[in-house]
Amino acid sequence: MNPIEEINEVVDVVPIYRGHASDQFKCVPWKMVYRGREVIFTQLGMRHPTEKGKRMIHAFNMSDGVNDYRIDFDAERLIWTLIYVMGGDYV
Amino acid sequence: MYKDINKEKPMMMFIDLNSAFATAEQQAHPTLRGKPMGVTNRISKECCVIAASYEAKKLGIKVGMRLSDAKAICPEFIMLETDAPKYHRVYQKLVSIMKDYSPKIRMKSIDEGVIDFHGMEPTLNGKSLVDIGYEIKQRVKDEIGDWMRINIGIAPNIFLAKQAAGWHKPDGLDVIDYKNLRSYYSQMKLTDLTGIAERFEARLNSYGIFTPLQFFAADEYMLKKRVFNSITGTYWYRRLRGHEIDDNETNLGMIGRQWVLRDPTNKDELLRSYLSFLCETTGMKVRYRNVEARGICVWARLRNGESWYAKRMHGSSFYTNQEIYRRALELFNQKPSGADVQSMGIYCYGLEPSKASQLSMFEDIAKKDWVTKAVDEINDFYGAFTVYSATTIEGKKVIKQKIPFGGTSYFELLLKSA
Helix, strand or coil, X not given: CCCEEEEEEECEEEEEECCCCCXXXXXXXXXXXXXXXXXXXXXXXXXXEEEECCEEEEEEEEECCCCEEEXXXXXXXXXXXXXXXXCCCCC | CCCCCCCCCCCEEEEECCCHHHHHHXXXXXXXXXXXXXXXXXXXXXXXXXXXXXXXXXXXXXXXXEHHHHHHHCCCCEEEECCHHHHHHHHHHHHHHHHCCCCCEEEEECCEEEEECCCCHHHHCXXXXXXXXXXXXXXXXXXXXXXXXXXXXXXXXXXXXHXXXXXXXXXXXXXXXXXXXXXXXXXXXXXXXXXXXXXXXXXXXXXXXXXXXHHHHCCHHXXXXXXXXXXXHHHHHHHHCCCCCCCCCXXXXXXXXXXXXXXXXXXXXXXXXXXXXXXXXXXXXXXXXXXXXXXXXXXXXXXXXXEEEEEEXXXXXXXXXXXXXXXXXXXXXXXXXXXXXXXXXXXXXXXXXXXXXXCCCCHXXXXXXXXXHHHHHHHHHHCCCCCCCHHHHXXXXXXXXXXXXXXXXXXXXXXXXX
């Protein structure tokens, strides 16, 4: 019923930092390695900040053209976490 | 017949981010774009659609419809749970864009706001409000996301600007002024007017008013003395003619929280835990607004269709969770026992500015204040409900913070618990 598959696992991410882009596109994940599989992102859906107590978390909604991924960057601990995957085949 | 129409240049712009939560989810999830989907607070078989995408609306899926009914209309319908930080980001961006055009902006709710352009003409550089409207639409796409669509209405007052924003959905931009006012009303039904639902429609019908044009043509005396039998009739008379009636701030009268039980129950232990949770969230809101309350009301709707409430005004003011719960429990214990409770709630009233910074002469009162302050600081640092009272445990398991539709006063507070 719920199209979201929760993962909550720390993942390896290669981000791109762009010096002259607008605020929301300065740092964008480019690819991620999840359980040995490489996922290359093709689209940024939305980025929004959120908080865990006083810890700043940057939430990225990314897509590889088939599935949607939500990955969070913990700005204090400097780790990337894959929060969930929304399967394109489901939708 | 059509006297007193406001012929002022339209200077109010109403911005409506339609299907805001659903569109924000489609923006965030590219695979959902162009598909019938909706958003709810917590997914269950019988949960309700609180926002539906345009694609879902086209199929007849409406806000308030149960998931099972929506699936019956469209088996491919997708439901997601709300994500407050995402909507807050959209809200913040929208406010920031609006503030670039006038300091006089007012958010009416999370997804709609008004820009007042009175006195701003020198800063518009000769651009018309229609040009600015299209510019704002483009900025929303550039700065929030290319899937975001807004409706814009421009008119001499907030009511007509809101009507104009809803004229051609989605992605519309319309102007209503004295020139096209009659033509606009002639195309609408009474219930298309904001504030006129079935009951008001029936009342208007009983006085021979069946269309907005007839409503518009009715004289002020008749509306005030016969149809509405109050000053509301005058307000409607002026509102329909483009005069500003709705540009007023409302005072904070009460603060509370309610909860609809998924499984109606009469078990006192469970109900007390739910009450304790509602008291804790109310206490958070009371302290967030920097006020104290003197009055408290507890109410419940029962499965047998009856309802019950008890309220009391106290001599001393209170603001701590413990005090709110203690006073609420006194009232709750008067509830008739046995009947299953379907929904329940509490609210505090008799609000006055907080005196929390004043030192108490009595050590036991001071200790309660210190505990409240310490718990608030811990929850502020680690996230809401990191520390909470033992009586709340069961309530905390089932009650979820919901997205506030009516206003944006508690959005920051909600984000701490998201």
